[in-house]
Amino acid sequence: LVAIFDADKEGFLRNERSLLQTIGRASRNQNGRVILYADSISAAMEASIKQTIERRKRQNNYNEENQITPQTIKKAMPVMNSETGDLMAGVAGKGVGGGRRLVAKKPGKKGVEGLAKKFSLGAAAWNTTGSVLDNISQPDWNDESNTLVDENMEQSIENNDDRIKLINRMEREMKAAAARLDFERAAQLRDRIYQLENPTN
Structure with missing residues (x-):
C-alpha cells in the first residue's frame, strides 16, 4: 500500500514524474x-x-x-547473526568500505600522538591516559590550555x-577549533587572521 497525502498540491514531490515514480513503487507487489x-x-x-x-x-x-x-x-529473510549485525553496523568487510573501527589509541611513531589522536578517532580522541573514567570527561582538545596562539604573541611581531x-x-x-566544533573560537581566529593579513583595513 502506498498512500500519497496532499496529492493535489503541485510542487517538486507532487509533479507528474514524482507521482508516477511513487505510484510505480506499489507495482512491485502483485x-x-x-x-x-x-x-x-x-x-x-490526472496525467499520472x-x-x-x-x-x-x-x-x-x-x-x-x-x-x-x-x-x-x-526472498528469504537474512539470518540474524554476527555477520548481519556487522553489516548493519557498517563494520563488515575490509578497507575503505568497512572493517572494524578503531576504538582505542593506535601507537605510532609519535606514541600518544598517533593516528587515532591525529584524526580524532575512537576513544583516543577522549582519553590519552588509558583510564576508563577519563572517557566520561571532556576530550583533551576541550582544555583551553591547549591553544597554540597566545594573545601576547601578536605584540612580539617584529618583522614580516x-x-x-x-x-x-x-x-x-x-582548523582545530572548527574540528572540535568550537565555532566561536574559530570565527575569532578567522577575523584576527584577516586583520593580520590586511593591516590597512
Missing part, C-alpha cells in the same frame, strides 16, 4: 495499491493516473499474450616573517 488523498484532481494527478492505467493495460495484454501470471518476488608564522599558527588553531 497486491500493491495506491491511495491519492486530495481535495481536487490536479493536472499532474492516465499513464498508470495505460501502462497497466499494456502490461496485462503482454501477460495474456505470453501466458504470464504476475507474481511478487519472494614573524607575522606569517603567527598567521600559520592561527590557521592551524582555527
Whole structure:
C-alpha cells in the first residue's frame, strides 16, 4: 500500500514524474495499491493516473499474450547473526568500505600522538591516559590550555616573517577549533587572521 497525502498540491514531490515514480513503487507487489488523498484532481494527478492505467493495460495484454501470471518476488529473510549485525553496523568487510573501527589509541611513531589522536578517532580522541573514567570527561582538545596562539604573541611581531608564522599558527588553531566544533573560537581566529593579513583595513 502506498498512500500519497496532499496529492493535489503541485510542487517538486507532487509533479507528474514524482507521482508516477511513487505510484510505480506499489507495482512491485502483485497486491500493491495506491491511495491519492486530495481535495481536487490536479493536472499532474490526472496525467499520472492516465499513464498508470495505460501502462497497466499494456502490461496485462503482454501477460495474456505470453501466458504470464504476475507474481511478487519472494526472498528469504537474512539470518540474524554476527555477520548481519556487522553489516548493519557498517563494520563488515575490509578497507575503505568497512572493517572494524578503531576504538582505542593506535601507537605510532609519535606514541600518544598517533593516528587515532591525529584524526580524532575512537576513544583516543577522549582519553590519552588509558583510564576508563577519563572517557566520561571532556576530550583533551576541550582544555583551553591547549591553544597554540597566545594573545601576547601578536605584540612580539617584529618583522614580516614573524607575522606569517603567527598567521600559520592561527590557521592551524582555527582548523582545530572548527574540528572540535568550537565555532566561536574559530570565527575569532578567522577575523584576527584577516586583520593580520590586511593591516590597512
